[in-house]
Amino acid sequence: MTSLLGPTRRGLGVWLSALGVFGARAMAETVGPEMVLESNHMVPMRDGVVLATDVYRPAQAGAPLPGRFPVILERTPYGKTIPSRSEITVANSTPMSRAEVAKFFVSRGYVVIYQDCRGRYGSGGAFVKYLSDGYDGYDTCAWIVSQPWCDGKIGTMGLSYAAHTQGALGSAGAPGVAAMFVDSGGFANAYQGGIRQGGAFELKQVTWAFQEAQNSPEVRNDPARLRALKGIDIRAWFARMPWKKGQSPLSEAPDYEDYVYDQWRHGVFDAYWKQLGIYAEGFYGSYCDAAMVHMSSWYDPYPRTATTNYVGLKSRKRGPVRLILGPWTHGDRTLTYAGDVDFGSAAPVDGNLAPDFLSLRLRWFDAWLKGERNGVAEEPAVRLFVMGGGSGRRNAAGRMDHGGRWRAEADWPIPDTQITAFHLHGDGQLDRARPAAEAPGISYDFDPNHPVPSVGGTITSGKPVMVGGAFDQVEGPRFFGSREPYLPLAARPDVLVFQTEPLTEDVEVTGAIEARLFVSSDRPDTDFTIKLIDVYPPNEDYPEGFAMNLTDGILRARYRDSWSEPKVLSPGEIAEVTVSAFPTSNLFKKGHRIRLDVSSSNFPHFDVNPNTGGPEGGDLTRQTARNTLHLDASHASRLLLPIIPPRPSGRAGPSTRAA
Secondary structure, three states: OEOOOOEOHHHHHHHHHHHOOOOEOOEEEEOOOOEEEEEEEEEEOOOOOEEEEEEEEEEEOOEEOOOOEEEEEEEEOOOOOOOOOOOOOOOOOOOOOHHHHHHHHHOOOOEEEEEEOOOOOOOOOOOOOOOOHHHHHHHHHHHHHOOOOEEEEEEEEEEOHHHHHHHHHHHOOOOOEEEEEEEOOOOOOHHHOOOEEOOEEEOHHHHHHHHHHOOOHHHHOOHHHHHHHHOOOHHHHHHOOOOEOOEOOOOOOHHHHHHHHHHHHOOOOOHHHHOOOOOHHHHHHHOOOOEEEEEEEEEOOOHHHHHHHHHHHHOOOOOOEEEEEEEEEOOOOOOOEEEOEEOOOOOOOEOOOEOOHHHHHHHHHHHHHOOOOOOHHHOOOEEEEEEOOOOOOEOOOOOEEOOEEEEEEOOOOOOOOEEEEEEEOOOOEEEOOOOOOOOOOEEEEEOOOOOOEOOOEOOOOOOOOOOOEEOEOEOOOOOOOOOOOOOEHHHOOOOEEEEOOOOOOOEEEEEEEEEEEEEEEOOOOOEEEEEEEEEEOOOOOOOOOEEEEEEEEEEEHHHOOOOOOOOOOOOOOOEEEEEEEEEEEEEEOOOOEEEEEEEOOOEOOEOOOOOOOOOOOOOOOOOOEEEEEEOOHHHOOEEEEEEEOOOOOOOOOOOOOOO
């Protein structure tokens, strides 16, 4: 029987032989008496393209040890010999080399493999972001299990794109994969997180392409093009949107411009978004039956990806599926802070979940690749960081002390979650009382030439245009699109603010956030955004208080009823829309306020809706929209919060400590 993408283990020998299983001869290099590097195996893919692959093997006196070993694989577009920024510890912030990371695992009885993705660094073929990694990952794993030094078991690891490559080969049902540690990626559905969200396009795809095109073989081998790209002022380009394809900041790298515009112009959820590599949800049935960890963080672009994959796979697979959610920005698991907010010494992985991140992964691989009984099998299914509980004062590093702690849970969503509706009122109140029958709505003008600046959030790869994390929601020179005199976002006429009275008791919110709004517009299409905020009362360090962003969401109105069948708005039509934000976990302390901001833009995190209903990624005209939020009893706009009730003594999840 043949699998979705290739032959089963039984037929691998014939298939790999036909491919030329060993590829080009690798160069062996002694990296110490106990490890040998075989660099640049050119591993053939099914279409004949070869991928540059480094194999680190256990050795004795500089010679490879005989026998078979479990393998740890990382597939990366960032250079298989270039250190990963994430391979650091609290004690040492200098990234370890690939050889140093490999040595850690090799000395404990593993073969470690790093591979350049197609069209990147030493590998052949053309790079099309995300869309080759399922087939290539499958073929690479098939090559690995055929080697005489492999015992038939593969573990996968890697951050961000190297997590997406894991999700891609996992979706393909790659042979031999028995354990996975998927860190901040592995698209569950890239249409709803990572490339697009709520119908809008994430402009980090542009800033990533701009930076990484400079490392592409085509550009690196063309000095004139490289100079041209390096000379581009990307911030100036963002200031003069909209762009025309062929006249964009990516035009010097047409392959990169092509795939970005493919993502941008595919606004409808169609077959494009259901491809292998960006849509794990559609491949759960064939997904590798491996022991897997899905890890992300509250200011990362991938907590929705991690939670969706956890929920979707845990009931379908024999291998245990685990979830870890921290308080960091993308991959910054050794830091105590995100943006201008500090979560305390409990925040990093190091010293809390494990001695360090290497140790955390090692225990996982030892348990599921070697069968060691090291306690991993008995650990809780979910470990999450509940933000909040700090003093609210400025610490020695100049950041606001928000605090927080790790907690173990049996499942996600947390079983005793109480979804609670907080209604929006015309006087700015946010409470559980339903609005009055004749309560008026609130209208505002959304000018796409003056969008609301992105002040932090779930942003990565955005520099030098945008930055992620938690910040006081005030404009400033750090935030693109801000204008002097740098007022609070709440002062903008196109930002509607709703907040509770100061809380009389602590309230924990943990889970996905959603607002159901009744809206209308005088334009055929527009956007609606939400942002959940923890409002600190004033203190000596923050005399105006501190409005800390927790999570945000967006909806393009044409997709209000269907992602696959867009429908324009009729003038004055009142529509109920659901705006979903990424999950979060926060303890709103007594005396704080829960705040919801409603608007129509969050730029440059997302592309700006021109309000015309024209084609996405190609409309060169813009017009101002008069948008209205309806707030009467028949149109009860509301925020739905996943509240965790206070737990009697003995029922709280145990604190998570380093093993």
